[in-house]
Amino acid sequence: MITIKHLNELFQIINGEHADPHTVLGMHEVEEDGKKCVVVRAFIPGAQTITVVDANTRRLKYPMERIHEDGFFEVIIPDREEWFRYRLECTDYQGNSWHTYDPYAFSPTISEYDRYLFGEGNHYEIYEKLGAHLITFEGAKGVSFAVWAPNAKSVSVIGNFNGWDTRRHPMRLLGQSGIWELFIPGLAAMDQYKFHVVQSTGKQVDKCDPYAFYAQLRPETASVIYPIGRYKWKDRKWMTARKKANVYTAPMNIYEVHLGSWMRVPEEGDRFLTYTEMAEKLVPYVKEMGFSHIELLPVEEHPFDGSWGYQVTGYYAPTSRYGTPAMFKEFIDTCHQNGIGVILDWVPAHFPKDEFGLGRFDGTALYEHQDPRRGEHLQWGTYIFNYGRKEVSNFLIANALFWLDEYHIDGLRVDAVASMLYLDFCKNDGEWAANEYGGRENLEAVEFIKHMNSIVSKRLPGTMMIAEESTSWKGVTKSADDNGLGFTMKWNMGWMNDFLFYIKKDPIYRKYHHNNLTFGMAYNYSENFVLVLSHDEVVHEKSAMIGKMPGDLWQKYANLRLSYGFMYGHPGKKLLFMGGEFAQFNEWSESRSLDWHLLQYKDHQQMQLYMKDLNHFYLSESPFWQQDYDPHGFTWIECDDAESSVVSFIRRSQDKELYFICNFTPETYEDFRIGVPFAGTYKEVFNSDAEKYGGSGVVNKKAAVSEKMPWNHYQNSIRVKVPPLGMVVLERKVPEEAKAEKKPAKKTEKKKA
Template identity: 65%
Template sequence: METTASLVEVFEILRSEHRDPHHILGMHEVEVDGKKAVVVRAFIPQAASIEVIDDEKPEQKYDMKKVCSDGFFEAVIPDRPTIFRYRLSIADYLGNQWTTYDPYSFNPYITDFDKYLFGQGTHYKIFEKLGSHPMTIDGVDGVLFAVWAPNAKRVSVIGDFNGWDGRRHPMRCLGYSGIWELFIPGVSEGDIYKYEIKTREDYLLEKSDPYGNYMEVRPNSASIVYDINKYQWNDAQWMEKRQKTDPLNQPVSIYEVHLGSWMRVPEEGNRYLTYREAAHKLVDYVKAMGYTHIELLPITEHPYDGSWGYQVTGYYAPTSRFGTPEDFMYFVDYCHQNNIGVILDWVPAHFPKDSYGLIRFDGTALYEHEDPRQGEHPDWGTLIFNYGRIEVKLFLIANAIFWFEKYHIDGLRVDAVASMLYLDYGKTDGNWIPNKYGGRENLEAVEFFKHLNSIVYQKFPGIMMIAEESTAWPNVSRPTDIGGLGFGLKWNMGWMNDFLRYMKKDPIHRKYHHNDLTFGLLYAFTENFILVLSHDEVVHGKGSMISKMPGDYWQKFANLRVAYGFMYGHPGKKLLFMGGEIAQFNEWSEAKSLDWHLLQFEKHKGMQEYIKDLNHLYLKESAFWEYDFTGEGFEWINASDADVSMVSFVRKGKNPKDTLIFVCNFTPVPHFQHRIGVPAQGKYKEIFNSDHSKYGGSNVLNEQVITADHREWDGRAYSIELRIPPLGMTILKRVEE
């Protein structure tokens, strides 16, 4: 083998194990017979012949000599002492011929400063460097590929553009960073690719891009080159307003949606709605219904429909089931133009074991823990992120920033926070490892949350970070500088469990369980809570919301109306899962559309109208939401009337004139002369009643303005007498002093 290169390096190229192929391939200055010259080397296994073409003088061509039969070519050019821009003209044995710039003629794009910040865990926009990025370098169009795989023996880019041959485009390792990089001219948007990784044990792995912006539709799993920076946003007004608004003292009524099953297109094979179709159908519906936000079950790329998106393989890619990344941007943009916020479910707790994903990414436990006692969720069959590893923590923090910055998302609901906080979550004794102090707290996860929340709130004022956390861990939604985890809001799982347990009881037995109804107010202001009746409560045999309700057909609907009414009156922001607003009887399934046909029936249409009117009243009356998180916004009138299963309370806004009175009756017995204490003298008007006939109720209303009597009741100097509907809620407001 006659070559100017080191034979050791040539053999490393031939074995596809060279960690810096640019050191030998491409154009290099050499000395031949004491004179300066350049040499060009290329390794293209399928090539029969290659010519070097001077880019400035295309007529000037230099034949390359095949140094070995495996496809290693070399051309020494003695009359050119300095490096020049060139192309390779390649012919294969099948008669195909093409011309391309040499990938190995470009200098590194990722800088030493990038590597430093990456190693420090503070390169919060690392997604602009890792992944695949169409760009122009030195006037040449192509795609920059970069991936973190520190323990790999070799990493290559494979795709249709090189016949999925891992020998064709080996990447260079950028030293201690563990980042591999390669700019490939001629590759363009829409090309599919993976990384082929040779492990230390010489196994070959094919992996999708952890930072890839787009992926093939499952069951295919390759990444797709996509430029996510082209979309022209039209939501400047929303974004400017968001930056100046604190969502904690604003109305937040969330419609939780699984995009694949909210609505389908039955006349076209029951297909999904696209992002753009959903932008109009879903957003227009949500706006009409009076919701303020849409919360999407995870739309990050995932392989298995039945996981509902909670087992993610593409953290930086909206799922291709519903369209392109630009289509999803259109969806968010349209939401914002209609004053609807968008919250994404986000899953930093665990990831699936699909071979093309993050599992043992470079042949080692890179994103996960090596020890299964630390690294696996036995109940879910998934792997736990290693929050103690700087680069892994950055992968997740940068991902949160990515969705806020690139997709203008308004909030992240962080899934399974409890599973991250506790090392023994879902594990039996002996199958978990305590922390360094012997405790069960995951100290690395705690630090991750604090870092995450402090950074995103600093960078994106007005967004929401929401914890789905089901334990008594303190200060989840308190600032990090006072020892909190830094979330803005927390799902109130305790309230949900107690309240649904109460609502499932036959009304005749509810008086024995009155504490389930009122207990939540003892801790209502310890966190910034969202009251949730979510997807988790209508799956796995739990039944739909309407099916949980006791009684006959009429009572089921009345029970559900008073349940929703109590929820809206209770302090805390609101979330309701899709289908709950139409009283769908079937348990939710991700495999089919909601039962929209039910709206042809009066009771279901009435329930939808009820939620619509309740939402619009919620938006109009500031007492519902101005003081959600402090005791000054709430007072019990009577919390102890267990014998009749009734509660009454006051909600207050910043202006005393906005004060509302709620009375909820959880039995089917109406009360026609029921007296309650009121905050002050004056006249009171019923502004809402769940028992109205238009909602399917029995029309036990208070149609006349009621004047307060100077008669002590419920510990108050003034009181009123009113009609209380069966299984109903009434809301009153003072109209005159």
Template identity: 50%
Template sequence: MAKRKTPTPSAETEQAVQPALPEQVTSQPASSDKPTHQDGVYSRFSDFDIHLFRSGKHQKLYDKFGAHVVEHNGVIGTYFAVWAPSARYVAVIGNFNGWDKGSHSMNVRWDSSGIWEVFIPNIGRGETYKYFIIHEGGREVEKGDPYAHWWEVPPKTASVIWDTYYEWQDQEWMANRAAKNALNAPISVYEMHMASWRRDPGNPERELTYGEIADALVPYLQDMGFTHVEFMPVMQYPYAPSWGYQITGYYAPSSRFGTPQEFMKLIERLHQAGIGVLLDWVPSHFPGDANGLYEFDGSHLYEHPDPRKGYHPDWKSYIFNYGRPEVRSFLLSNAMFWLDRCHADGLRVDAVASMLYLDYSRNAGEWEPNEFGGRENLDVISLIKEINEAVYKEFPDTQTIAEESTAFPGVSRPVFMGGLGFGMKWMMGWMNDTLRYFQRDPAFRKFHQDELTFSTVYAFTENFMLPLSHDEVVYGKHSLIGKMPGDEWQRFANLRLLFSYMFTHSGTKLLFMGGEFGQTSEWKFDSSLDWHLLEYGPHKGMAACVKALNALYKAEPAMYERNFSADGFEWIDTSDRENSVITYIRKGNRPEDNLLIILNMTPIPRSGYRIGVPSAGSYREVFNSDAVEFFGSGVSNSEPIASYEQVWHGRPQSIDVNVPPLGAVVLKMI
């Protein structure tokens, strides 16, 4: 198979650059008619591009705006285009002209689009630049390029002329990823923050490069058995304590770790290892950074001018003007960019609830109802639907995942069915109830068993992903192992039990880095995880347990084939509150694939614990969280367990099981 390329080489002619390669052609071409030229000014925009941009429908603005190295009239140089409708003067400034504000002014288009353009000869890849803008009222600003593909490393703030040309070698993954990303496939996600996953052992202050991350991450994920990795925001962000959620460069991988091509190489290596890549995407807000989107042309260009809709009180950041067509095109194109140019396998969309509701984190009088008197942001709802429709049309083998914490209906239902169109939604209620339950002293869990069983009341109303994310291990919440009650042995047994419950519950899975080996301290964005803990038995056993759960998850169809369907889950018993034991069945497409799960929420082993089973036969233990290799006590069922004719739990057949203390047992019929 021919190598698949991402277009826009830095030193090719205009004719070689513009067409999309056959494998990348979409229903909306990069140029739908010829680019327009006026008075000899080179432009990458056609009249149809302008129409799409101004109607909020353009999906590939990254082919148009920004800095593009091209040949024009026999001279190689760089074409710049920026949207600044409230400006009366715009110029490109940079090292190449000594940051002279008067030497390279831009030309405003004649079509009232507010787009400024210029071709500057004899400059190219690697040049730093900004836009100098004078607002029509006289205000002067210097801004980075919203469409730049690379930026200087913070604290420097200039954009850098770069391209996204890359000769991809992940054809096998791309050809087959539909099966890996399907809703009936095992999806176990490792959430990680690049800057703090590992640091240079010889210099803990130094963050690893994309290449160094790949060297360590690829074999680690393969060994642990995760199917996907989710990177917390990798888009260019100036302020490290924001964890990446305050973005200035929406079209650029963070320069902290290397070039765009090195980022692509990281994704390629993960794909070659059979691991999918999800990117955390933040269309909900952006910082008031002097070099970023805020008051870009001296006016409220990207943010809503009304602070009731344009300012986020929680994060002290600014909210996109979702009703402005050009801003909608910016966000729509941005979602497509990461899937198109970077081969991402999906987007986890941050803070969807904050976008959906006009009164989110606002008191009475601090928000304005929509035209129907409701609190829903109708512009956001329509935009989310359009983005999801576009993503699933152009990249049907990817997934979009909503971090949405309310009961908004149909988040993960198709748009044609009245939903928002996401593929999955984080199950925040499950996360909150589960963590609250497991933090309780086992002696009192019998009074709170409904906290665990309640999730199945609504578990199949959406396509849920079960998250134990970074948000649960910061700001004084303690690490996961730190939340668990009891002595050291009990804390580790509790966490292994929690993970067992998570993996055997309906839904896909997400676990934040460090949790898989029982990181003891809270997550810190500016230092490495405590990898040395793996030298100790409890932590080594925890990692072995998570590895075994991932293997079980992928090996047993009952764990994933009906992840989002009520017919894939059945309670055996939820009424044994006194012993704090719950039992249930996970069902595959074939009855012989069904699994029985027994969870003992107390440190008291239950010998010969009787449960009703769905059919006569012998059952073998396929997983036990109390295994010695997991740092458990070794209470197990080493021999097959034969059923006998005894009505129990309303079933004609029963078995007697040894259930370990604070342990989970998974059984399968032989």
């Protein structure tokens, strides 16, 4: 006897098209001959027999009747009036047997309140609800699945646990939330799955989980069930200090890394290093070299190596190229235990069109805009997020919090912010649509960014949000309350472009472009800047850093040492892309390792030693970084001497000063005079031309004593040697009596009467 009121529901189940299968499958109360009883229905393709077993007694068994040859079973239990916990005993035609709780006997795993918060765009832990989660629910161990696809006709879970059968595990739509949900008991970690979506158009697609914590190694695209919270962290000291840290007055010299090409294992097929091997090799290297932070090009899962990680399909999954999420946590943990911060490149600007990804997820423009003028980057061939849709902004804000909280990432470098802010970014007339006021600003993106940054700063103090923003948008690093975007810092793309333009010039012509060297200070305090020599500057025939330098081989190395020295002396935090520290000549490629073999040659050894010493000098001297964003922290001594192409300046902290002289010509100045603010003795503490670095050895072995001769608007001046294409750093020796004056008086205890 078939108890389903409408037979078309049976066929919807069989065809995998039912939007609420729990109303058909599972246990239900019915009336049989005027008497209340229960009925159990199950749809298990491939099953020969199914028996309902009372889970409490295990003695009461009720064989089910096959209603449809595709595997639809039903049993009426006339002597039971109320729902009871049960299991299904199944056999197939090969004689295999198994038993399981019925997925269609469970309540929803997502509450109405969760759905409400998500709909409002304020569920900042939504990744704990959507996706796939190993849980114990209503007495059974299994996995809760949930996915947002409001316009889909139906959604089912497919995986290696059900033979990828699209009919086996249909999901239910929870009210008006657009969320489809199903709890499947008995699944385990590392099981593979996707969501089979019958889209609004009727097209059927298999989508990876937008909230998956792990994924198969490309070219495979399935999501993987993973117990994300089981890792035991050992970085409590770091995390406690992070909450109290002031990143603006702390040192930050960042080593930018692409994990897939920093180093490989050539003797094993040129394979990638694992996250664990990175912890063993990369972390000690960074620590020895004196970098304070590692910045990783995106590690979020992505299908195409050539995108460098900037076209993401798995926003919540570290790529399986290098290992598991636990291994990635171990890498970050190791960094923190060694005093190294971790910054992660993050891409909320756009996503690729791969069919298994976010694009046209339920048949409509769900995560993106329907109008291609708003929803597509034509140059990049990608979709643009619809920041005005609350569920989409919730997806991204929760994702930012996820990496900073769940993975203990110390900061996110937000990629391509300019493309988010401007509707006409890289678009011609007719390819973009103006905002409601007729302007080119993406008002929804601006609101999203402000919302995101304000939530991050409130919930995770001490973390950083760093904008890669290439325009003159005002207030990028001002707080949202002050009508800014709320970023912690901003990449100084203007300085990078001006400086590289200048340094590539033959020294004989640099005097005609002197403004490119000094202009950065004209706007230095408009934002909290990071000076960058990034991966983008050493690809696509732009040449490696050493290749940009003019002159013969000696001059190239001298120019490069000078370039790094000037950047470190200039206000702002620092970033250098991997390979630049030992003067790799080849342009960077994601498909091969850095050229570590070059370190067998003396020139490259000396360059690496120079960067190591410069880094440690930077970390040890507070004038480099304590007042990066305070005008008191920098003063030009001479910035207008274009004819000699020499600049000099002072860097200050609260209790110390350093004096920098940078000579951008190959001429040696044996008796160069600069003004100084104080009478006294000035000692050289760093020189890029030292012989141990490959320089010519034009150094100041003796301290310089000031003379009462006005120079550079100061009443006193000193004479020093300035090396060719070199940087000299001086420190004023403070007399012992002056040091004593600065020391606080010792407290003396009063003697008891």
